[in-house]
Amino acid sequence: MQSPNPKQYLFMNGKPVLVHTLLRLQKSSLIDEILLVVPEGDLFFVRESIAKPYRLTKIQNIIAGGKERQDSVRNGLAEIGDQCDVVVVHDGVRPFVTEEMLSRVIGAALQFGAAVAGVPVTDTVKEVPGDGYISRTLNRETLWLAQTPQAFQRRILQKAYRKAAEDDFHGTDDASLVEHLGTPVKMIRGDYRNIKITTPDDLVLAEAFLREDEGERFLSSSCPEY
Template sequence: MAVSVVLVGAGLGLRMGGSVKKPFLPIHGKPIFLHTIERFSQTDVIGEIILVVGEAEIQFLREQWQDVLDACKVKKIVAGGKKRQNSVYNGLCQTRADAEIVLIHDIVRPLVRKEHIEAVINKVRESHAAILAAPMKATVKEAGSDLRIQRTVPRNNLWMAQTPQGFKRELILKVFDQFQDVDREFTDDAQMVEKAGYPVYIVPGTDENIKITTPEDMRIAEALLK
């Protein structure tokens, strides 16, 4: 069963500060995007990786990293769109037509484990749509506009969505086509699939699979990757 991966990294990364975008920040001498790519390229069942970045970064990647990317199953580098869902769609359209499963992953999650990648793939084979998620550990409070607590939300069935999120290719393209002209921003790909009425299942992950957003996240990732 052919598996394609869309790695999404076309955002501005403004919360990190500085002039270098998040995917290109180094951790232990290697840019974040390369740490992430290697996690997927080392998974045997994955046949190709589509890299989605800002249009301004495409030439730089081709000039500086093409040989490394070729060795890591990166088949295409695609420009992102205005919103995340536009960037994902651009990448999905470039996946192989014979791919049966597509994984969508944030390129700034370099700590995803190989066994979790494989677990998501296996769950998609069974159920058509699955995401990696970590169980909620914190006590969650719901508050009003005045910040007065309204209730404590039971956390037993609460999960923190992560990536990769995996889908049968035919399904995810159908769903993206359905919402192509809808003026709404979806926070993740599974939300779009849920909205279309299809079931999505959770594959339990860990808190280590962080999305690097702030300088504090960088320090955590450096410690974990060490």
């Protein structure tokens, strides 16, 4: 991100990226509570500068993460009670999650056990090994880009994490752990605007999306009646 500050705390339209994401979840009627997993050294900062000032009352606990993403989700899962039916895992730097997207993914998790938001690949995808030469062109008709939210019946995700620990298996997302368990994961159509902010260009694009959204709200609220 070419910044001394972590990407989730960079300001976007007056608020940290993480706050934009959390406000979406805070307003969702589908989310009962939020367990926020952050780097251990950020616990105090997030509590005092994120959760309290922005009145994020659905945050039930702020938990120290681990070395890798998988370790952090495992720490969060350990804090979830048996009364929870569905766990939704979402990246803090995906601030454009929508209620409709959450509804589709959670509904699919209830029906199928595990579901992931994603979008079809639109570019031609080449496989390039270490020598830098193209080895083959992949069929993009069957390729999707996985996003979050990813939703799972709690027992399935906990079982997948136990299995991954037993096998010393490391996946790049939670769905890959469930796949390793042998449980099918349903792909649900996400949104191309549901970007993960990881580069300076992503931040520019996200700010453009916010301006567009605010323009739509302004027009809808100030349009005179005839």
